Amino acid sequence: MAEEVAGPEGVERQPGPEAPLAVECRGVTRRYAGVVANDHVDLAVREGEVHALVGENGAGKSTLMKMLYGLEQPDEGEILVRGQPERIDSPRKAIALRIGMVHQHFMLVDAFTVAENVVLGAEPGTGGRLDLDEAERRVGELARGFGTRLDPGDRVETLAVGQQQRVEILKLLYRGADILILDEPTAVLVPQEVEELFQSMRSLKEQGKTIIFIAHSLDEVLAIADRITVLRDGKAIGTVDAAGTTEEEVAEMMVGRPVLLERVHGKTPPGSPMLQIKDLRVVVRGKEQVAGVDLEVRRSEIYGLAGVEGNGQAELVEALVGLRQPDGGRIYLNDEEITSASVRDRREQGLAYIPEDRHARGMVLPMTLWENGVLGQHQRPPFSRRGILDPKAMRARAAALIRDFRVKAPSVGAPGYALSGGNQQKLVLAREFASEPKLLIAAYPTRGLDIGATEFVWKELVEGRDAGLAVLLISADLEEILALSDRVGVIYDGRIATELDGAAATMNELGLYMTGARSDREPAA
């Protein structure tokens, strides 16, 4: 898989073992109330290299980076910057040490121009007067320096996500940073943008900058990093050369056992249509977010809906689940029209829903697991009869969910917030599967999950499919879409831009449709 995303390689200089260290952590330990987030972590980042930091959720990557950037302080151990022990007690200090960090969530002022955003807080000019021309000149120079086509006069809100990320990097360069920390920079990008980001990273490297890169996707890590450090359970498991390792090896280091995340064939061929969507339209604040979607999901089929977020997926899902009344078109579930049925009626007819945001939509975190375990099914026997609940049946169900899906939970009486994010997701998934659905709408079911949990969720989806379930899988993760889907649809600007065979589609092809560069449909009037 790595070959597909990676660009041409081999001409780059790679700092050898003799290269001086830009950053070194020696035995760094950070504890939170009872939890050891970093347990005597050693990390050595050479000057001028791209160093990837990988690990499952909660492995301690973010904590380590926060300590480098001065947002947290180590309880034990020391941090050396360019060979000197330093106490980095604030981001201000980190910036003084020429360390900069791009957070996952950008911190930009939308209404300001690129130049204004970049110089914000360190504006050129004298005596309170802002010299915008000077700012634009300097920012333009910096931008050209790392091969990006950014107009310093453009307003940030008009930029694509990838370009906004470039602005964040420019902010660091403007402040003179030469050690750059990028926190999961590819999570928000489509494949083409990832490639552009990697080009920028390569040109930064050529200028001698050091980049520490927290990553999610292993093929990306192998494509761009020189060396990879793996964290697991707060410990540094080891550092390997990217050139001498494989995706499987790194995944095994991360999880502690062999992991297989590969495409799985359906055992049963898809059957008759379970979900039919005809010319569906949803208008939100005057904009047609879903602009005539026709789509069909069959029994024993996983239909993957790929797309950059904000292209109508959220509104489509809401209309399907019954959270939003569509403004046109029809929806059929198992040949019965459900276009304006209530959520409860749809659920009674066999619809199950894994919401995009499990905290907000999937669980009631202060309520107990046995109550959360029947949410959405609490209206039916055995959990309630004639309006009276049966806590015994509810507890038994929750216990079964926890056992079958290996949810790590203190007890069925514990509140939802006692579970980690991955375990919350597992509980939601377990609950929705337990409703014996005919159609499962799974929105970003593995977002934020680590490899082990992702593997588990994939397996459950595939098993459900093989047992006759129709699955509509909405995801921005193309690897997931390609690994699971029998058919893939790409949604762009509220329309299905194309439908492809899941086994034949490629990432680059999907990426072209996702960015609107290609479409099988007539352009919108």
Next chain:
Amino acid sequence: MKVEERPPAPQPPAEVPPPRVDWAEQARRFGFQLLAPFASLVLAAILGVLVVLVVQRSWADVADVASAMWDYGLMNPSSLAFIFGRATPFIFAGLAVAIGFKAGLFNIGVEGQYAMGALTAAVVGSKLSGPTAVHLPLTILAGMAGGLAWALVPALLKVYRGAHEVISTIMMNYLANGVLLFLLSGALKDPDQVGSIAQQRTAPVDPSAQVGSMVGFFNSLGFSFRSSAPVTWFFLLALVAAVIYSLTVRRTRFGFELRVIGTNPRAAEPAGIRTNAMFMKAMLLSGAVAGLAGLQDVLGIDDFMKLDYVRGYGFIGIAIALLGRNSGLGIVAAALLFAYLDRASSGIGLSTDVPKEVTYILQGVIILTIVIAYELVRRYLARRQLRETHERA
């Protein structure tokens, strides 16, 4: 992209222990729940002593206050009757507020709702007559309907226009006040009330809609309440209401859905719960229960509604719901505590030189300390839970 059959993923051994009810943990949690009110009472007592010392600058007055609170407040033969009678409207008001809280609604309008309930009950009680078995339930239902009607406007405004219930219920309180003044000094004024001591009040409630005193019942149990002590069968009704409330919240689908929309309405919708319908039902139920709060005064003690009727039950109800943590048992306990403090303040006024306002200060201090103590316990429990989860994980 590799396309191949995937071998079964290696399964880690099933190490999840079978979940069970951990009674020791439940008992510990319950112990912490009790710790908070206890700690806050101790703290409030200390602050109360300080308040008396600051105001009076004498340890003798502290002793006087303490003995008045003990002797008159609790040990007088009729003390309990006064406390039960006083607690009755507090329980209804506390339950009304708690129903709102459970659904995530802040019903500040209990004050206006019980006043309107008392008015409609007074009208139905005085204008109609008939056998008690029909007239009394009808009058009580009228009281609930009055409270419900006053909650209807904020409920509609919230569901259809998104108006925040805090604002609209406060406005409805002002309206209720105005309506009461207008009607009691005009259309509903008892024409028989004349002369220099004339009260602005409704005609008396027909005996068929009056609720009897509970003194006889208590005295048959061995108490020796004096016959005029203000405790009526509404006290029993209040206790029954608290039990029904507890069961409803914990054991019914309605209560479950109430808690879901009250805690996370965004999770309610995908679960097939109609949030707006639930908000509507919760607000109306809250109003109907609020309508019961004023009935003891009108049907059991005064037998009429007078112009200076408004008693502040609605605001005390908020404090009681908070203090009782929205649980039926807690609300009854909190209502009894507030009733006791009222009784004790009369004792302080009668037998000491200390202004009885000191007990009002004490009430305020108790609410504040309770809120603080609960928050501390809640944070402690959450932290412990988190730690345990991490240890097990």
